[in-house]
Amino acid sequence: MIQLPGNRPDNLLPFAWFIPHRPMSQGSACRIALFLMLVASLLPAPAAHANLSGHGGPVRSIVIAPDGRAAATGSFDYSLMLWDLTTSRDLERMTAQDAAVGVVTFLGADRILSGSDDGTLAIWDRASASLLTRKPAHDAKVSAVAISPDGQVLASAGWDRRVKLWRTADL
Numbered sequence: 001m002i003q004l005p006g007n008r009p010d011n012l013l014p015f016a017w018f019i020p021h022r023p024m025s026q027g028s029a030c031r032i033a034l035f036l037m038l039v040a041s042l043l044p045a046p047a048a049h050a051n052l053s054g055h056g057g058p059v060r061s062i063v064i065a066p067d068g069r070a071a072a073t074g075s076f077d078y079s080l081m082l083w084d085l086t087t088s089r090d091l092e093r094m095t096a097q098d099a100a101v102g103v104v105t106f107l108g109a110d111r112i113l114s115g116s117d118d119g120t121l122a123i124w125d126r127a128s129a130s131l132l133t134r135k136p137a138h139d140a141k142v143s144a145v146a147i148s149p150d151g152q153v154l155a156s157a158g159w160d161r162r163v164k165l166w167r168t169a170d171l
Helices: 026-042
Strands: 059-064 070-075 080-084 089-094 101-107 111-116 120-125 131-136 142-147 153-158 163-167
Touching (some): 070 101, 101 142, 111 142, 120 142
Parallel strands (some): 059 101
Antiparallel strands (some): 059 070, 070 080, 101 111, 111 120, 120 131, 142 153, 153 163
């Protein structure tokens, strides 16, 4: 059994099965652990489950829908795309923004919010992929958005060094 500092004697390291059960120095145990981590890092990484390809520019943001079956992405190509994660196909491309889309999030199950480099927030209907409203939010790029757990409050952050709080019912 190998005991490292802070471990209880009854905790065996995962690789202890092939190490002779004789006293081992802490340095030897660390060298073996380092060797095993190196070997593991050389193993091939698992393939991606899906490849969502369709934007005309770099993708800047992605969010998975609350139901787990869809995702929305925002890109430098000024578009927002909605994806079906069960088939890995694009469902809609939304293109009514005047600048790169930097952030996206779902507002409940039926709306998507995007923030862009022109400082605006846009709200989209998920079912029809139509723009519901677009409003000025920041004096510079929108850099982040977050929704409260109850869905009542949206926070937006911008390059104007401000965080703004919005009632989602007012959007």
